[in-house]
Amino acid sequence: xxxxxxxxxxxxxxxxxxxxxxxxxxxxxxxxxxxxxxxxxxxxxxxxxxxxxxxxxxxxxxxxxxxxxxxxxxxxxxxxxxxxxxxxxxxxxxxxxxxxxxxxxxxxxxxxxxxxxxxxxxxxxxxxxxxxxxxxxxxxxxxxxxxxxxxxxxxxxxxxxxxxxxxxxxxxxxxxxxxxxxxxxxxxxxxxxxxxxxxxxxxxxxxxxxxxxxxxxxxxxxxxxxxxxxxxxxxxxxxxxxxxxxxxxxxxxxxxxxxxxxxxxxxxxxxxxx
Numbered sequence: 001x002x003x004x005x006x007x008x009x010x011x012x013x014x015x016x017x018x019x020x021x022x023x024x025x026x027x028x029x030x031x032x033x034x035x036x037x038x039x040x041x042x043x044x045x046x047x048x049x050x051x052x053x054x055x056x057x058x059x060x061x062x063x064x065x066x067x068x069x070x071x072x073x074x075x076x077x078x079x080x081x082x083x084x085x086x087x088x089x090x091x092x093x094x095x096x097x098x099x100x101x102x103x104x105x106x107x108x109x110x111x112x113x114x115x116x117x118x119x120x121x122x123x124x125x126x127x128x129x130x131x132x133x134x135x136x137x138x139x140x141x142x143x144x145x146x147x148x149x150x151x152x153x154x155x156x157x158x159x160x161x162x163x164x165x166x167x168x169x170x171x172x173x174x175x176x177x178x179x180x181x182x183x184x185x186x187x188x189x190x191x192x193x194x195x196x197x198x199x200x201x202x203x204x205x206x207x208x209x210x211x212x213x214x215x216x217x218x219x220x221x222x223x224x225x226x227x228x229x230x231x232x233x234x235x236x237x238x239x240x241x242x243x244x245x246x247x248x249x250x251x252x253x254x255x256x257x258x259x260x261x262x263x264x265x266x267x268x269x270x271x272x273x274x
């Protein structure tokens with residue numbers, strides 16, 4: 001029945017990987033399939049409009065032909081294209097709310113959805129309780145950072161919320177070089193998700209920053225800031241490598257970097273969904 005303010009706040013720093021969104025799209029596509037085209041269209045419209053409500057987008061109305069037996073070809077094209085966009089353009093909060101609504105309406109089943117989310121290293125899954133009169137109750141299970149585990153940057157989809165927790169922890173510990181390192185790692189993971197190219201998964205951000213700049217929804221000045229942070233990570237003592245020198249980054253700069261990094265993560269997904 002929707003998420004509370006705390007749950008939404010936790011989800012804002014989750015980034016659902018492109019591959020996970022693609023697998024969820026395929027699951028929805030499969031559930032919409034029907035041998036009779038009008039039935040498939042009506043089923044597709046239900047998926048699309050539930051998502052549109054969650055994303056505050058206009059409801060798409062179906063109007064049959066003059067005989068009342070079929071729908072115009074344009075309706076098929078419009079709804080099927082909208083269906084393909086649902087999981088791609090939704091923010092993380094919207095995506096989670098949409099999946100919860102689908103589960104509540106029994107359009108999707110819990111186990112396949114949770115399996116896809118877990119394999120994508122997402123920090124949330126769903127719990128479904130069914131009563132004796134077949135009514136169901138759906139709730140979201142947002143994992144704590146310690147349950148997700150430490151971020152492994154060698155893996156394809158390290159969890160950004162874990163990296164943000166690492167950044168916050170190093171700031172509390174006055175490890176300002178560690179804040180810089182964590183921030184640069186967050187930007188690299190975010191950029192790989194935005195670029196959506198499997199060939200960059202094992203590459204450094206510097207090697208594909210041009211592609212990220214083209215794909216990003218952020219303004220050029222913010223992208224310049226991200227690029228500068230990444231460059232500084234590679235030269236700042238104790239940020240990206242061992243060094244006998246003392247790091248130059250100070251508390252005020254690290255605090256700003258911590259806040260800017262979180263704001264950029266939230267902004268990137270919102271801009272890409274508009």
